[in-house]
Amino acid sequence: MVHRSPVPPRPDLAAPQTGRPVQVTLDDIGTPLHDVTFVVVDLETTGAAPGASAITEVGAVKVRGGEVLGEFQTLVDPGGPVPAQIQVLTGITTAMVIGAPRIAEVLPSFLEFARGSVLVAHNAPFDVGFLKAAAAETGHAWPGFPVVDTVRLARRVVTRDEAPNHKLSTLAGLFHATTTPEHRALADARATVDVLHALLGRLAPLGITHLEDLATAADAVPADVRRKRTLADGLPDLPGVYLFRGPKDEVLYVGTSTSLRKRVRSYFTAAEKRSRMREMVRVAQAVTPVVCATRLEAQVRELRLIAEHDPRYNRRSRSPERMPWVRLTAEAFPRLSVVREVRDDATHIGPFASRAAAQSAVEALHDAFAIRRCTARLPLVPAPGASACHLAEIGRCPAPCVRPEAAAEYAQTVAGVRDAMLADPAVVVGAHTARIDALVGQERFEEAVTVRDRLAAFLRGSARSQRLAPLAACAELVAARRTDTGGWEVVLVRHGRLAGTALVPRGDDPMPAVESLRVTGEHVPAPVAPAPAGHPEEADLVLAWLGRPGVRIVSVSEPWAYPVRSAQARTDPADAVAAGRGSAAAAVDAALGAVDDAGEAGVDAGVAAGADVAGGAGAGAQAGADARAGAGAGAAGRGAAGRGATAEARAERDARFTVEAAEAGAGFGLGGPSGLGGASGLSGAARLADVPGLRRASDLRVPGPAPDATHGSEDPATGAAGAA
Ligand code: SF4
Numbered sequence: 128m129v130h131r132s133p134v135p136p137r138p139d140l141a142a143p144q145t146g147r148p149v150q151v152t153l154d155d156i157g158t159p160l161h162d163v164t165f166v167v168v169d170l171e172t173t174g175a176a177p178g179a180s181a182i183t184e185v186g187a188v189k190v191r192g193g194e195v196l197g198e199f200q201t202l203v204d205p206g207g208p209v210p211a212q213i214q215v216l217t218g219i220t221t222a223m224v225i226g227a228p229r230i231a232e233v234l235p236s237f238l239e240f241a242r243g244s245v246l247v248a249h250n251a252p253f254d255v256g257f258l259k260a261a262a263a264e265t266g267h268a269w270p271g272f273p274v275v276d277t278v279r280l281a282r283r284v285v286t287r288d289e290a291p292n293h294k295l296s297t298l299a300g301l302f303h304a305t306t307t308p309e310h311r312a313l314a315d316a317r318a319t320v321d322v323l324h325a326l327l328g329r330l331a332p333l334g335i336t337h338l339e340d341l342a343t344a345a346d347a348v349p350a351d352v353r354r355k356r357t358l359a360d361g362l363p364d365l366p367g368v369y370l371f372r373g374p375k376d377e378v379l380y381v382g383t384s385t386s387l388r389k390r391v392r393s394y395f396t397a398a399e400k401r402s403r404m405r406e407m408v409r410v411a412q413a414v415t416p417v418v419c420a421t422r423l424e425a426q427v428r429e430l431r432l433i434a435e436h437d438p439r440y441n442r443r444s445r446s447p448e449r450m451p452w453v454r455l456t457a458e459a460f461p462r463l464s465v466v467r468e469v470r471d472d473a474t475h476i477g478p479f480a481s482r483a484a485a486q487s488a489v490e491a492l493h494d495a496f497a498i499r500r501c502t503a504r505l506p507l508v509p510a511p512g513a514s515a516c517h518l519a520e521i522g523r524c525p526a527p528c529v530r531p532e533a534a535a536e537y538a539q540t541v542a543g544v545r546d547a548m549l550a551d552p553a554v555v556v557g558a559h560t561a562r563i564d565a566l567v568g569q570e571r572f573e574e575a576v577t578v579r580d581r582l583a584a585f586l587r588g589s590a591r592s593q594r595l596a597p598l599a600a601c602a603e604l605v606a607a608r609r610t611d612t613g614g615w616e617v618v619l620v621r622h623g624r625l626a627g628t629a630l631v632p633r634g635d636d637p638m639p640a641v642e643s644l645r646v647t648g649e650h651v652p653a654p655v656a657p658a659p660a661g662h663p664e665e666a667d668l669v670l671a672w673l674g675r676p677g678v679r680i681v682s683v684s685e686p687w688a689y690p691v692r693s694a695q696a697r698t699d700p701a702d703a704v705a706a707g708r709g710s711a712a713a714a715v716d717a718a719l720g721a722v723d724d725a726g727e728a729g730v731d732a733g734v735a736a737g738a739d740v741a742g743g744a745g746a747g748a749q750a751g752a753d754a755r756a757g758a759g760a761g762a763a764g765r766g767a768a769g770r771g772a773t774a775e776a777r778a779e780r781d782a783r784f785t786v787e788a789a790e791a792g793a794g795f796g797l798g799g800p801s802g803l804g805g806a807s808g809l810s811g812a813a814r815l816a817d818v819p820g821l822r823r824a825s826d827l828r829v830p831g832p833a834p835d836a837t838h839g840s841e842d843p844a845t846g847a848a849g850a851a
Contacts, residue, residue, distance in 0.1 A: 158338040160327055164191040165275070166244040167323060168237075169315040170254045171217050173205050177260030181205030182230050183219050185237055186312025188320050189244065195320075199240045200313040202227040217310045231265040234258075238270060245338065249295045249319045251276035275341055277322050283344060284329040298322045339389070343396035352405060356395040358414045362388040368428045370415040371407060371440075378436040379407050383429040387416045407440040420630045421616050423672045427625045430665050450478035450663060451485040453492075453588060455548060460505040460527045460534075461541050463489045463498060469658045476548045476592040478663050479584070487584035494581070495558035496544050499524050499537075507534070550690040552589055556582065595666050596657035597687045598623040605641055605681040606673055617681070619644045620673075621651035623659025623666035641681055 168187040174180025187199040202219070204227045214220050237258075248254040251274050262269045281293040290297050295308045295318060304321035306314055327335075333353055335344045340356070362369070364386045371380040371394075384390030393399055394408050417432075419425040433441050454466045455474040465485045469475045479485040493500060500518060509529050519526035525533035525540065547555050559582040566575035598604070604620045613633035617640055619626045627648035631637040651660045659666035672678065 160336060160338060160341075161192040163338045164189060164196070164244040165247045165320075165323065166241040167247040167316045167319045168241070168254055168258075169248060169312045169319060170257050171213075171219055171310065171312050172257060173207070173209055173213055175253075177257045180257075181207070182233075182257055182261060183209060183213075183217070183224055184312040185233060186314070186316040187237065187240060188313075188316045189240065190320055193324065197240070198313065198316075199237060201233055201236075203233050204229050219311075230261045234261050234265055234267055238262075238267065241272065242270065244272065245275055245341075246272040247275045247277060247319065247323055249277045249298075249315070249322070251278075273338070273342075275323070277319055277326060280326040280330065280344060281322070284326060284333075295319060295322065298325075301325075339392065343398065348395065348397050349405070352408050353395055355408050355411065356392065358411060359388060359391040359395070362391050362414065362416050363418060364388045365418050366420075366422050366425045367416055367418040368425050368432060370417070370432065370436075370438075371411040372413045372415060373410050374412050376413075378432070378438045379411055380404075380438050380440040381429055381432045381436065383422075383425040385422055385425075387418070403440055421618075421628050423616075423618060423625065423668065424628045426668050427665050430662055430668070434662065450480075451482050452477035452479070452592075452658075453485050453488050453548075455541070455544055458504055459507045460499060460537055461544075462500070462502065463492055463544070464502075465489060469655050471655045474545050474548055475657060476585075476588040478591065478658070479588050484584045485588065487581045488588045491555055491559065491581040491585035492544055492547065493523075494562065494578075495547065495555040496540050497523050497525060498540050498544055499527070501528070548589055549593070552586060555585055591663075591667075592657040593689055594670055595623060595659050595663060597689060598666055598670060599654055599656040599659040600685070601687055602653065602684040603645070604683045604687070605645065606678050607637065607641070607681050608672075608675060608678045615640075617641055617644055618669070618672065619648040620669050621648065621660065622654055623669060624649070624651045624661035625665060625669055626651055 166187050166189050168185070170182050170186075171184035172180050172182050182203045183205050184202050185199065189196040189198070202224050204224045206229065208221045209219055209224060246255060255272075255274055259269050261267075277295075277298070278293050281298055285293060285298065285301065290301050295315060298304075299306070299308050299318040299322060302322055302325035304318045306317035306321065308315045308318040330340075330344055333344075333350065335341060335353075358371075366383075366385045367387045368381060368383050369387050369391050370378050371382075373379045382390065391414055394404060399405065399408075417425075417428060419428055448467060451465050451467060452469055452475045454464045454470070455461050456464055457470070457472040461473075465482060466475075476488065477485060479488065492498065497518075499505075501516060505528055509527070509531055513528050515524070515526040515529045518524035519529070525536045527533045527537045543554060547553075559578055562578050563575045566572070566578065598620065599622055601623075602621060603626075605617065606620070607615045607617045610616050610630065610633075614635070615631040615637045617629045617631060617637060619628065627644045629640045629644050631640045654660045
């Protein structure tokens with residue numbers, strides 16, 4: 128018997144596209160239905176549920192392009208009697224199945240017959256459920272066939288006016304099937320083949336012409352939305368950015384995906400449930416693909432395109448200018464302020480998602496430190512007639528506005544604030560932990576939540592700036608990561624901005640690509656740290672990529688480290704508070720001790736002491752600290768040690784910035800996971816240059832060809848050849 132299926136129309140390869148040229152392949156446009164091999168299967172069983180019932184007959188027909196390629200039919204011994212009502216329904220008696228093969232013998236043959244095909248059944252959950260149960264029972268792995276259910280397809284295109292129900296016998300009559308269903312497996316499978324072809328013929332005008340469309344063919348999608356599916360024709364199955372464009376070629380929406388084709392197609396299916404996106408799809412007239420070498424490039428391009436076009440249907444991405452920071456001002460008596468930009472003469476944390484979040488962080492610092500809250504610029508010597516506010520009365524401000532002798536005490540407070548912002552949030556965590564515990568003890572839970580949220584805002588802002596600052600200060604960083612295909616993904620970062628990326632094929636020497644990237648990469652002027660050169664969200668993306676397992680630093684222009692006690696380890700306020708319960712008292716005691724040690728040291732003396740501690744960090748560099756750590760340590764020195772700090776306190780400060788060199792060596796030298804997600808891991812990056820055999824790209828020439836030029840390539844970080 129030969130069946131002819133309707134041939135679905137070929138996709139319009141000239142669908143509107145602009146942007147980077149793309150070589151379209153057949154794979155790129157999906158698998159046309161006439162090229163798909165279907166195995167239409169039907170089972171007869173002793174009952175309705177797998178486990179309680181067993182298979183008595185298997186029938187299947189393999190078809191492709193309307194042509195029958197083969198048939199499969201066998202009775203199956205269910206291992207027991209066939210119920211009388213089943214015998215009446217199917218005509219299969221117990222006597223017929225005695226001596227037939229058991230399902231354990233039948234299943235391997237059926238799986239081989241169906242291998243590589245798409246399974247089709249009428250009420251597929253029933254048949255596939257029995258087959259899966261049989262596979263599990265007999266110890267066969269289920270191959271994970273794509274499955275098409277003709278009942279679901281029929282519900283989509285056969286109306287009640289045409290047929291009272293969607294039973295196989297009804298549909299076979301409607302579509303004039305050449306075989307009449309009779310509750311025997313092969314006959315029913317043959318009838319289902321005719322029904323399938325008829326249904327595909329009805330689905331083609333709805334844009335369901337490829338195998339990938341069938342997955343959502345039964346979903347309720349408005350016809351005008353589904354018809355827009357052709358906008359996805361020709362899009363490649365590659366990572367990149369897609370731009371939905373409107374009637375005036377305006378950009379409506381920008382998105383990114385590892386597969387442009389699959390993602391854009393999903394907008395025309397029931398998987399897309401957002402009403403705004405449905406509205407956008409109705410307006411869209413074209414989709415522009417921008418193929419990107421890597422997922423990171425795609426994410427960064429998406430961010431930049433959203434910033435450039437401000438598309439109507441994208442969630443508004445905040446421009447860097449609108450993202451607030453918290454500043455510790457640079458004046459005789461510094462104060463905290465929420466600002467829109469960073470300045471190189473002040474201390475900042477952030478950027479924050481909103482002004483409210485930044486203000487919460489300010490309040491967290493005010494809760495922990497007796498720093499002034501008035502906004503006027505105070506003179507070094509109090510003005511005649513000046514008066515203090517109520518904060519002086521309740522002991523929340525040393526009142527430098529009226530007390531010249533408060534200058535030293537105020538300087539120590541400012542130093543503590545700076546330390547908490549830049550290096551160690553322990554004092555803030557400790558203060559809030561005590562406050563939360565007190566409120567919980569009084570069952571004032573809502574207030575405790577407010578305090579917790581305030582702490583969380585501070586920790587998030589502090590952690591973010593501590594994360595961004597080293598990258599923003601780093602003039603150039605080249606990193607590489609193995610791709611799934613055994614090549615290398617190479618990334619060039621300048622001052623936190625993605626300046627270039629390249630893919631090195633498996634087996635190729637990556638070092639020429641690394642050198643080329645460094646020469647041709649975008650020139651990026653130095654920003655004022657901690658603000659990165661690009662959008663902070665772009666720097667976040669770069670940092671997330673650097674934190675992926677297997678990333679190796681090829682070269683870095685200057686050492687790169689985070690404070691060991693960085694707020695990054697405490698961004699979850701619950702964890703921070705829990706940890707704070709253990710260390711809060713010690714942290715507060717230590718801070719108070721440092722303040723006591725500092726004695727009468729003033730602001731200027733504090734700065735001098737900071738430089739001194741920076742020198743100490745320079746010495747500490749031999750043990751793992753770096754120049755950035757030194758700068759941070761300088762601030763820390765100003766913050767807690769001061770000129771009067773003891774040698775022990777100074778050593779403790781240095782130790783904060785000591786990186787875990789051994790871990791760094793393991794991460795980059797031995798090819799293990801770099802573990803860049805934590806403070807020690809990123810500090811480890813800074814230690815690359817100290818690991819024997821690991822130097823900058825120019826020093827990492829691969830010594831001779833790889834052992835297997837076809838199946839291996841060199842590690843750009845170590846120069847070591849290795850198979851994927
Ligand atoms: S006491 Fe003086 S310095 Fe302190 S907040 Fe009040 S006005 Fe400002």
